Amino acid sequence: MMDFDVVAFQLLNGLVWGLLLALIALGLCLIYGLMHISNLAHGSLFMLGAVLTAYACNTLGLPFWGAALIAPLVVAALMLLLDRVLFTHVLGREIAVSILATAGLLLVIDNLVLAFFGGEPASVDAPLDGAVELFGITYPSYRLAAAGLAILVLLAVGLFLRFTKYGLFMRAVPQARALAAATGVPIARVNALTIALGGLTAGLAGALATPITGxxxxxxxxxxxxSFIVVVVGGLGNLGGTVAVAIIYGLLRGLLSVAMTPTAAEATTLLCLLPVLYFRPRGLFGGGA
Amino acid sequence: MTANSPVAVLRIAALTFVLVAPLVLNAYWLFLALQVVVYTYLALSFDLAYSYSRLLSFCQGLFFTLAAYVATYVASSAGWGLPAMLLGGTLGAALLGAVVGLMLMRMHTHAAIIATVIIAAASLLVGNALSAYTGGDDGLSLPTEQIGIGLWQMHSGLNLATYYLAAVPLVVLICGLWRMRGTLTWTVIRAVAQNDVRARQLGYNVTLRRYAVFVASTAVAGFGGALYALVMNHVTTGLLDISVSVNAILYAVIGGLETDCGALVGALLVLPVTELIASVFTYVQIFVGLLLAVMAVAAPKGIVGTLLQHTSRSRTVQKTEANDDGAPSDGLVRPSSI
Amino acid sequence: MDALTIEKLHGWYGKSHILQGVDLAVPAGQVTGLLGRNGAGKTTLLKAVMGQLPRIEGKVALYGQSLDGRPADARARAGIAYMSQEHRVFPELSVAENIKVAAAAVPDPRPLDEVLALIGEIRDHLRRPAGRLSGGQQQLVALARCMTMNVRMLMMDEPTEGVMPQMVDRIGEIIRALAHERGVSVLLVEQNLGLSFSVCTDLCFLEKGRIVGGGTPATVSADGSLERILGVRMRGAKNAA
Structure with a gap:
């Protein structure tokens, strides 16, 4: 029964990881769908959320949940600033412009963080240190709480898109940008909101990951x-597909972790998913263009 | 293009500088010049893939690194040591390029770019997961410092022989690209790069040509990677870091995409400066990233591309087609033709 | 009073100078037709008025209020709508959502009931994705969207292209109702001369990016300018007018 315990533990780990990955990929997917920009610096937003959370906890002495609230807001604010100084200027231009600009942004953010916060890994104590019995194994309660929060946020974004005015705008604009503008939809504000939402969710994923991964x-x-492979395999711009593939990715990685080191498990999962793109170049759920 | 245009002057100056560098530079600067030459292969391979295969590829660094590892593995002081390194590296990279290209050519433009990012990021993970073979962050050293062909042997590392071994093929390659302008092959490749519908109507197999150009670009990266192993004596998985590729991309972008000498001009301008700044300020990559972002937004054609545009504007009135958003095309993919 | 005044309007696509100084006044509460050969710049003119051209120079005003320098969405909220040829509807949104986008975007939308009272055909399709409807039905959805925006000025680009004959008549009917009963000023680009002549009170001609003449349907067919500029003769034009 020992083996089953290990498998169940790793699968749960994979599920938690998949949900956090879904949070990150969500913003990537929304920004791509709305503005046709692939933000190469999106992973850096996740990192920034984590580093800021660790800094707020360890250096400023904030409680974890406070830090986990503030860090994503800071990342979202940074994205609003970047919307003004960068994203607005690459909108509607050749793909290469936005890709190269965000590749540069990736180097800028990563190295600024290195300069200000140093290269040493930081760790944060989980705010819940208990464990719960689940499927016959004991599992850290914080990880379940993080997974639950991730699910709540994913649901909230889904409801926002379905039932609010700006959610409707965010679904309408990608289908026909010029038509949306001619209908009076405040395009610039919709873009800014989407970009900020992307920063918020990626930053939140980073904050929630900090007690787990440092x-x-x-x-x-x-x-x-x-994060990019789940967006592409999910069918570029397809939100539901992206979330589904993120969870599959997490579970697969968890399963592989039973038998190999984390790096090898990550690499193998990626190598498993890459061939999907050969057989389904538009991804698993990418029907249209 | 007339012989006395600014681009021609720039091209001749850059090529001449590469050829006479050992006569005028001391060892420190010559080593920088050698790095410029080696990384120009990487920048050039990116430029070739982007300009003529319409694939903005972040994974050229993978082919460069793979070739460096292959070269390190096959290096020996035997009589076939040098050709084995250079050919082995180049072929190894082209072989992987042929496999990766199969997938990339099937994909939609945007998804293909993202796939190259994924491949680049995944290759670093794989490289580190296979640290038993790659040496991971510590890397592998060349097993011998005596490399040669037949009875002629030379030292690896920086010396006149390795310098010219790296520089002469680069000069030949750039001159070849320059000469190819105006030939039929060139026209077809450009047509394919710019408008595959039209090219297809003319009866050209668009995908096959894009694929061939992409594999050729990986071979160029591979040749550079093999040279890297030869002149650095050492290779680590750190080369797979996406920032290595992004730096090379910056050289190509600053110099000017879709030009023969842009990658070299960009590398000559940027690499020495970043090396100098790095000696006093560790976080020089902040400026590299900033520069790339600013170039991409403000001057996507780069130096040579901008000069070319000014030269040709006086001659032809070009029409820019609007894209579906009604915004003007940037001309990034379609700079002025000459 | 004129609904839309256009003065010395120039427009470019990249380096092609398409609009070369358009001067035009669209009278309020009437339907004005804009005619011209292919490539004359009709669609470009509508896009320029909407602010959806990369480079524009000149003056555009809606009921005396300048629209210059404002983005397309601000112009739409100021009371001008544009039914383009390229995108008629948001294909993956339901018909109801298509209308809701307009209702949510503008400051003073028209209630749905009033819209359905005029364009009743779409009532049965409210929950269907708009992209699944026929070309004519999509055009009705587009009209409903513009009507919901409660605009004072409506610009239409080829509303009957690819639409069945009986639907052409229906669209003409709605255009007339909007103009004459609800005071909407309409600028209509329409290749279907039968429709143009039956709904327009005024016609103007665009050639090589300039307005080169115009008049009522009766005068332009009588003085030969219609034949000279479009290369066609309108049979029975006088009757239609």
């Missing part, structure tokens, strides 16, 4: 491949 300036690069 914080380090290179964790943005580490998340780059997983």
């Amino acid at each position: 914080a380090h300036f290179q964790m943005g690069l580490a998340i780059l491949a997983p």
Whole structure:
């Protein structure tokens, strides 16, 4: 029964990780869908959320939940600023412009964090230190709480898109940008909101991950491949597909972790998903263009 | 293009500088010049893939690194040591390029770019997961410092022989690209790069040509990677870091995409400066990133591309087609033709 | 009073100078037709008025209020709507949501009931994705969206293209109702001369990016300018007018 325990533990880990990944990929997917920008610096926002949370907890002495609230807001504010100085200027231009600009942004954010917060990994104590019995194993309660929060936020974003005015705008604009503008939809504000929401969710994923993985300036690069592959395999711009593939990715990685080191499990998961793109170049759920 | 245009002057100056550098530079600066030459292969491979295969590729660094590892593995002081390194590296990279290219050519433009990012990021993970073979962050050293062909042997590392071994093929390659302008092959490749519908109507197999150009670009990266192993004596998985590729991309963008000498001009301008700043300020990559972002937004054609545009504007009135958002095309993919 | 005044309007696509100084006044509460050969710049003119051209120079005012320098969405909220040829509806949103986008975007939307009272056909399709409707039905959804925006000025680009004949008549009917009963001023680009002549009170001609003449349907067919500029003869034009 020992083996089953390990498998169940790793699968739960994978599920938690998949949900956090879904939070990150959500913003990537929304920004791509709305503005046709692939933000290469998106992983760095996740990293920034984690590093800021660790800094707020360890250096400023804030309680974890306070830090986890503030850090995503700071990342969202940064994204609002970047919307003004960068994203507005790449909108509607050749793909290369936005890709190269955000590749530069990735280097800027990662190295600014390195300069200000140093290269040492930081760790944060989980705000809940108990464990619960689940499927016959004991599992850290914080990880379940983080997974629950991630689900809540994913649901909240779904409801926001479905039932609010700006949610409707965010669904309408990607379908026909010029038509939305001619209908009076405040495009610039919708873009800014989407970009800020992307920063908020990626930053929140970073904050929630900190007690599990710690914080380090290179964790943005580490998340780059997983977050992009779930967006592409999910069918570029397809929100439901992206979330589903993120969870599949997490579970697969968890399963592989039973038998190999985390790096090897991550690499193998990526290598498993890459061939999907050969057989389904538009992704699993990418029907249209 | 007339012989006395600014671009021609710039091209001749850059090529001449590369060829005479050992006569005028001391060892420190010559080593920088050698790095410029080696990284120009990487920048050039990015430029080739982007300009003529319409694939903005972040994974050229993978082919560069793979070739460096292959070269390190096959290096020996035997009579076939040098050709084995250079050919082995180049072929290894092209072989992987042929496999990766199969997938990339099937994908939609935007998804293909993202796939190259994924491949680049995944290759670093794989490289580190296979640290038993790659040496991970510590890397591998060349097993011998005596490399040669037949009876002629030379030292690896910085010396006149390795310098010219790296520089002469680069000069030949750039001159070749320069000469190819105006030939039929060139026209077809450009047509394919710019408008595949039209090219297809003319009866060209668009995907096959894009694929061939992409594999060729990976071979160029591979040749550079093999040279890297030869002149650095050492290779680590750190080369797979996406920032290595982004730096090379910056050289190509600053110099000017879709030009023969842009990658070299960009590398000559940027690499020495970043090396100098790095010696006093550790976080020089902040400026590299900032520069790339600013160039992409404000001057996507780079130096040579901008000069070319000014030269050709007086001659032809070009029409820019609007994209579906009604915004003007940037001309990034379609700079002025000459 | 004129609903829309356009003065010395120039517009460019990249380096092609398409609008070369358009002067035009669209009278309030009437339907004005804009005619011209392919490539004359009709669609470009509508886009320029909407602010959806990369480079524009000149003056555009709506009921005396300048629209210059404002983005398209601000112009739409100021009371001008544009039914383009390229995108008629948001294909993946339901018909109801298509209308809701307009209602949520403008400051003073028209209530849904009033819209359905005029365009009743779409009532049965409110929950269907707009992209699944026929071309004519999509055009009705587009009209409903513009009506919901409660605009004073409506610009339409080829509303009957690819639409069945009986639907053409229906669209003409709605255009007339909007103009004459609800005071909406309409600028209509329409290749279907039958429709243009039956709904327009005024016609003007665009050639090579300039307004080169115009008049009532009766005068332009009588003085030969219609034939000279479009290369067609309008049979029975006098009757239609």
